[in-house]
Amino acid sequence: MEILSLLGSGMLVALQPLNLLLILIGVTVGLFIGAMPGLGSVNGVAILLPITFLVPPSGAIIFLAAIYYGAMYGGAISSITLGIPGASTAVATTFDGRPLARQGRASLALVTAALASFVGGTVANVIFTAFAPVLASVALSFGPPEIFALMLLAFATFVGLGGDDIPKTILSICLGLVLGAVGFDQISGAPRLVLFDITGFLQGIGFLVLAIGVYGIGEMLWTIEQSRDEAESTPPKMTARGMVADAAEATRRGWRGTAIGSCIGFFVGILPAAGATPASLMSYGVAKMMSRNPQDYGRGTPDGVAAPEAANNSASTGSMLPMLTLGIPGSPTTAILLGGMVIWGLTPGPRLFIEESEFVWGLIGSFYISNIAALIINLAFIPVFIWMLRMPFTILAPMIFVLSVAGGYAATRDMFDIWLILIFGIAAFVLRRLDYPLAPAVLAIVLGPIAEPTLRQSLLLSQGDPSIFFTRPVAGPITVIALILIFLPLVKLLQRGRKADKTT
Amino acid sequence: MRYAEIVTAGVLALFSIYLMVKSTELPIGFVSGRGPGGGLWPFWLSGVMLVCCGFIAFNWWRKTSPPSQSDEPFLDGYGWRMVGLVGGGLVVFVALIDVISMYGAIAVFLLYYLKFLGRHSWALSLGLAVSVPLLFFFFFEGAMQITMPSGMPFTDPIFDILYEIIY
Incomplete structure (x- = not known):
């Protein structure tokens, strides 16, 4: 009961005219920054951090959290309309969002993404409000073996789901992980895998470089080659009645993915170093596994859009939890928010809830208000995003190319990376022609730098004994499930082979 | 397409071997007191890539993957x-x-x-x-x-x- 009254007063703080205005501006700015390939919530929050010194600390953090929310909604927009994930958290959204857009159903995909994001954010807010201190201690119990087991599970969902060519999927994951290891060894600091002794590789290969190369260049070349001068997508129709129908269809066909994404997203989001990317990927995998029609995934099913979108929004709220309760940021964006709070004279940690009660509950109240504002603003802008798809493909294609190059440079500020984007794009085109799945590589380059140090720390803890991943109470079951998922396709293959032998 | 499939698998296999060799610039085993060496992670992953290339070549030989069954040219x-x-x-x-x-x-x-x-x-x-x-x-x-x-x-x-x- 006390929580409800605190939340009520927090919402009143968030609804003060200045704070409400900041929420509306923040969500709108975040939506467009998130929709831009190359720019994500980190950029938005980092760039606008100095502006927040003009308003009181509670208004400032509310503004930044609103940008964070808006950007999470926005990431799906470029994934669906352009096929380029604006951020790593939106890679899984391309799997079904892009096919839906190609079928002329971009509006359904965008409405599904908006509604799923809203539900994911709201579920996370409720869990956050009710169980913040308890969950913080659960998150703290996750050590390196548990985080590595979780990463293993994220990769296993790709392999275990089958469908694609398994050796090509595993090769794609390993390639992404190796590319993620280029640069410096995180533990010893020694240069590592400086390919062909080109010094540009010393700074490593970023996720965006590979993602923009694969999706912005490679996928586009493939689409141009396949479409043979003809527009490859059905012009989407957009009416108010159509949007209501889409909302009804999104609810009917996307509730399962939304429910799965909302729950998985929050719990993965609260874990330090995990975050929204593995959360969205795992939710997609679990939604596909639990579906009655798993074959529809990847061909354009609303559940396939809803699961990762609900998850990444839920995880972004979840990642605020260790930041506020323990002072541990769960994602790069929350790390900047944490920095901001320290500058404003607030000390994140267990005492924050007691000493700065009005600030904390004002922020939590703003999560609810931001979520509603983001849903309304996102739905209002859907016709604008749809309008982009009506452009002739011979205009849209060069726009995507220049957006990829300019966005890529904006993110890394290095011409070497732009050349790498081009090389990855051409390589991706060749591999795409030969049915190599490339999304696993793009996600692996994000998760690799989390997985490797946790593996090495775990082995150091156990003096090189890998049984540490099986004997710990939390890591053990996760590792076993991951291994089952990895070997499931192999068992199925063997069974099929035996059946074929028997029939012959 | 069939020809492109095996050529690409061959190129990827060579790249995997290159990555394995390059990884050995750092220790690839367990260093006493310091844990796994910096080369361990990329070395074994590149090794798995090489094995995958072997499987892709095997599937090509058995003609089980779609590109290995296709007589179309890679690009017209x-x-x-x-x-x-x-x-x-x-x-x-x-x-x-x-x-x-x-x-x-x-x-x-x-x-x-x-x-x-x-x-x-x-x-x-x-x-x-x-x-x-x-x-x-x-x-x-x-x-x-x-x-x-x-x-x-x-x-x-x-x-x-x-x-x-x-x-």
């Missing part, structure tokens, strides 16, 4: 021409960034693509080739405060005018 005449015109255009676009600035290169690329590949009217092609780089300039340099490459010194007078507008 149209495909090669498209890759040449669009891919070549992109290479020139990126090469021009250091010469005529990011915005100049965007303008040239858009004009090339819209007018010569898209066969749009001069009015539309020129309109977009001028307005899009300007919009990008005000967004990146003005709103986001991200400085893009400004090319060689001869572009300075144009940038001076534009910077005067935003500052």
Whole structure:
């Protein structure tokens, strides 16, 4: 009961005219920054951090959290309309969002993404409000073996789901992980895998470089080659009645993915170093596994859009939890928010809830208000995003190319990376022609730098004994499930082979 | 397509071996007191890549993967021409960034693509080739405060005018 009254007063703080205005501006700015390939919530929050010194600390953090929310909604927009994930958290959204857009159903995909994001954010807010201190201690119990087991599970969902060519999927994951290891060894600091002794590789290969190369260049070349001068997508129709129908269809066909994404997203989001990317990927995998029609995934099913979108929004709220309760940021964006709070004279940690009660509950109240504002603003802008798809493909294609190059440079500020984007794009085109799945590589380059140090720390803890991943109470079951998922396709293959032998 | 499948698997196998060799520049085993060496992770992952290439080649030999069953060429005449015109255009676009600035290169690329590949009217092609780089300039340099490459010194007078507008 006390929580409800605190939340009520927090919402009143968030609804003060200045704070409400900041929420509306923040969500709108975040939506467009998130929709831009190359720019994500980190950029938005980092760039606008100095502006927040003009308003009181509670208004400032509310503004930044609103940008964070808006950007999470926005990431799906470029994934669906352009096929380029604006951020790593939106890679899984391309799997079904892009096919839906190609079928002329971009509006359904965008409405599904908006509604799923809203539900994911709201579920996370409720869990956050009710169980913040308890969950913080659960998150703290996750050590390196548990985080590595979780990463293993994220990769296993790709392999275990089958469908694609398994050796090509595993090769794609390993390639992404190796590319993620280029640069410096995180533990010893020694240069590592400086390919062909080109010094540009010393700074490593970023996720965006590979993602923009694969999706912005490679996928586009493939689409141009396949479409043979003809527009490859059905012009989407957009009416108010159509949007209501889409909302009804999104609810009917996307509730399962939304429910799965909302729950998985929050719990993965609260874990330090995990975050929204593995959360969205795992939710997609679990939604596909639990579906009655798993074959529809990847061909354009609303559940396939809803699961990762609900998850990444839920995880972004979840990642605020260790930041506020323990002072541990769960994602790069929350790390900047944490920095901001320290500058404003607030000390994140267990005492924050007691000493700065009005600030904390004002922020939590703003999560609810931001979520509603983001849903309304996102739905209002859907016709604008749809309008982009009506452009002739011979205009849209060069726009995507220049957006990829300019966005890529904006993110890394290095011409070497732009050349790498081009090389990855051409390589991706060749591999795409030969049915190599490339999304696993793009996600692996994000998760690799989390997985490797946790593996090495775990082995150091156990003096090189890998049984540490099986004997710990939390890591053990996760590792076993991951291994089952990895070997499931192999068992199925063997069974099929035996059946074929028997029939012959 | 069948030929391309095995050639690509071969190239990827060679790349995997290169990565394995390159990984050995750092220890690839367990270093007493310091844990796994820095080369362990990429070495074994590259090893798995090599094994996967073996499986891809095996599937090619058994003709079980779709590309290994296909008699179509990897790219036909149209495909090669498209890759040449669009891919070549992109290479020139990126090469021009250091010469005529990011915005100049965007303008040239858009004009090339819209007018010569898209066969749009001069009015539309020129309109977009001028307005899009300007919009990008005000967004990146003005709103986001991200400085893009400004090319060689001869572009300075144009940038001076534009910077005067935003500052």
